[in-house]
Structure formats: structure tokens, C-alpha cells
Amino acid sequence: MAVEPLTIAMPKGRIFEEALDLMRRSGFAIPDEFASDSRKLTVTLPEAGLQFFLAKPMDVAIYVEYGVADLGVVGKDVLLEEQRDVYELLDLRISPCKMAVAGLPSWKPAPNPRVATKYPVIAENYFKSRGEQVEVIKMNGSIELAPIVGLADRIVDIVSTGQTLRENGLVELEEIVSVTSRLIGNRASYRMKNTQIQKLSDRLAEVVQGSETIDPNRERSTVDS
Ligand SMILES: Nc1ncnc2c1ncn2[C@@H]1O[C@H](COP(=O)(O)OP(=O)(O)OP(=O)(O)O)[C@@H](O)[C@H]1O
């Protein structure tokens, strides 16, 4: 009986190249036409029993929760922000960064504090857990601008190299959580396609843990059961 392919939602942008490299090192020969900057949003590998599609990073967990993708690759930041009902299957250890509170070096606690962020859920939860009342302002990007122009006294944002903070005269005040990309799974797919999913996850885990490369010719690159 033919096995239904596994569908994997991949994030466009920063994570994409590293995720693709990981898939390739795990033995899946994904063609070059599937690139983050290409307009092509889907690719099927019939031999491998895999189908990929390219989604906005913030939307990956939605596709997986609704079951149009069996699996997805997504930053831990998105999982914490979106709180979707999905399984987190594997830490892929790619695209590392952290979520942090930042502000001007002169920052001091003041009445009616405002915090600008693209991640309002993470920010609300963090300040609530600290017993600090703040007004969280949801922004869509260029978050570092907010303290400079006086919209907010602090920000909650991703810090990777720290360059954006430095170039804007800001400093990290507190780290909230460290972030890497995760393999996530739809709950029903995890039951119905368990053998295929487990096989793919094990294969990725082997490469993640050992940083080894699986030769596609070593065995047929398939997740068919
Ligand atoms: N320096 C960084 N800035 C932002 N995200 C990073 C960084 N380093 C790693 N990441 C990871 O990459 C993901 C974001 O990727 P990207 O910046 O391509 O998307 P985005 O900013 O959400 O999308 P878009 O720019 O299309 O709105 C994050 O969810 C995070 O897990």
C-alpha cells in the first residue's frame, strides 16, 4: 500500500538555510529550486516520501496545529508566543539566539513603564512572573527604535550577535530565554504516521547530536515505513 507523504512546513528567512542544510545532511536530496528567495513555495520528493512548503516563520505552528503540515521547523520564540497545540519533537539546535529585555544604559525603574515588542505574549508572561506591571505595546519590527524615540522605556526582542543593540546605543538588561529551532508535529499525524515521523526525527537527531552527515547513497533516503 502506498504511504502518504509527510508534509513539512519550513520557515522562510533566517532559519531556512540552516534547516535545509540539516535536512540535506540527514540524507534528503532537496533540489536547489527550493530556496528561501525563490517564489516557489512547495517541493515534493516522491522518492523520500516528503513534501515541503515554505511559510512565514510566525505561521509555521498554525499550519502544523491545523494538520495541513504533519511537521514543521520553528523557533522556540514562536512556540512560546503562539502557544499552539502541537508536539515539540526535537531541538534542532539551529539558528540560536535569545529573547531579552533591553533598554538605554541609563534605564531606571519609573512609574507607568512601557515595553515595545513583536512578542506580546512572551513579554506579558515575563513581566507578570516578575510581579511587574507594564504596558506592552505590540510592534511589527525595528523594535530598537522604541526606546530611542521615547515610545517605550524598554523592549523585549531577539538578540543574536548584539549588533543591533550596540548600533542603537542600547544594552541588554535581562535574558528571558534562550532560543533555538525545533521540529514540531501535529498531534493526530504523530499517531497516524508515527513510524514515518519517528524515522525522520531519529535521522535528524543523529545528525544534530553527532554533527555527522548521512550519505544519501548509504541507504535509500525515505521515511516510508
Ligand atoms: N537575529 C535574529 N533575529 C530574529 N530572529 C532570529 C535571529 N536569529 C535567529 N532567529 C530565529 O529566526 C526566526 C525569525 O526568522 P526571520 O527573522 O527570518 O523571520 P521574521 O522576522 O519573523 O519574519 P519577517 O521578517 O518575514 O517578518 C526567529 O523565530 C528566531 O527563532
Ligand SMILES: O=P(O)(O)OC[C@H]1O[C@H](OP(=O)(O)OP(=O)(O)O)[C@H](O)[C@@H]1O
Ligand atoms: O543581535 P542581532 O544579531 O543584531 O539580531 C537581532 C535583531 O534582528 C532582528 O531584527 P530583524 O532583522 O528581523 O528586523 P526587524 O526588527 O524588522 O524584525 C531582531 O528583531 C533584532 O532587531
